[in-house]
Amino acid sequence: MITVEHVTKRFRDQTVLNDVSCSFENGKIHGIVGSNGSGKTVFMKCICGFLFPDSGKVLIDGKQVGKAFDFPPSLGLIIESPGFLPTRSGMSNLKLLAAIRHKVKKEDLIRAMEQVGLDPALKKPVGKYSLGMRQRLGLAQAIMEDPKLLILDEPFNGLDRTGATEIRSLLLQLKSEGKTILLSSHNHVDIDTLCDTVLELDAGKIQSRVSQRSTAEKHSKTQP
Numbered sequence: 001m002i003t004v005e006h007v008t009k010r011f012r013d014q015t016v017l018n019d020v021s022c023s024f025e026n027g028k029i030h031g032i033v034g035s036n037g038s039g040k041t042v043f044m045k046c047i048c049g050f051l052f053p054d055s056g057k058v059l060i061d062g063k064q065v066g067k068a069f070d071f072p073p074s075l076g077l078i079i080e081s082p083g084f085l086p087t088r089s090g091m092s093n094l095k096l097l098a099a100i101r102h103k104v105k106k107e108d109l110i111r112a113m114e115q116v117g118l119d120p121a122l123k124k125p126v127g128k129y130s131l132g133m134r135q136r137l138g139l140a141q142a143i144m145e146d147p148k149l150l151i152l153d154e155p156f157n158g159l160d161r162t163g164a165t166e167i168r169s170l171l172l173q174l175k176s177e178g179k180t181i182l183l184s185s186h187n188h189v190d191i192d193t194l195c196d197t198v199l200e201l202d203a204g205k206i207q208s209r210v211s212q213r214s215t216a217e218k219h220s221k222t223q224p
Helices: 040-048 090-101 106-115 131-143 161-176 188-194 215-222
Strands: 002-011 014-024 029-033 055-060 075-078 149-153 180-184 197-202 205-211
Touching: 002 040, 014 040, 014 055, 014 197, 014 205, 029 040, 029 161, 029 188, 040 055, 040 075, 040 149, 040 180, 075 131, 090 106, 090 131, 106 131, 131 149, 131 161, 161 180, 161 188, 180 188
Parallel strands: 029 180, 029 197, 075 149, 149 180
Antiparallel strands: 002 014, 002 055, 197 205
């Protein structure tokens, strides 16, 4: 369970999050929506420990981010544009990232790349990847250590229709495996198709919190 309690975050004289309280149940996909400047990305950064609130707290399974740990121990994420070494291949980049914590083997990296639709043997440097390919690689690094929690800020950026459909299927598969997923998207189809709950932020405040349709209802709506 992710619990956000009275979180406020300011940058100088600007209040970006204003007394935000909510919770996210494990094993579900939760959408976070709002216009540019609504506070979505800062909200996600506070949950993952990239930023600490000026007041309030974030709890992951009852343990406070910033006290029990700085960074949740089983987390994969995309926040803003994924950054990679442009002269190295996708696999080479993942190997470098995997060497930080030594939790996964080469076969895990191969599986992650295949899950997002990339060829692990491709030698092309990331600097020559399309935007969609870089986004897929970002998703591969997010899932390669098999985290329990995924925080994905606009994970469909740069993907064409086929790519978006493939990644939606992947996220639903990960949910079926018990993963908890927080995602933001400007595309209502992503939110309608994937999310069990939706949180709307506006000017740093929660404007609405709704539970979505059942999986069967969502599936039936997406059929022609």
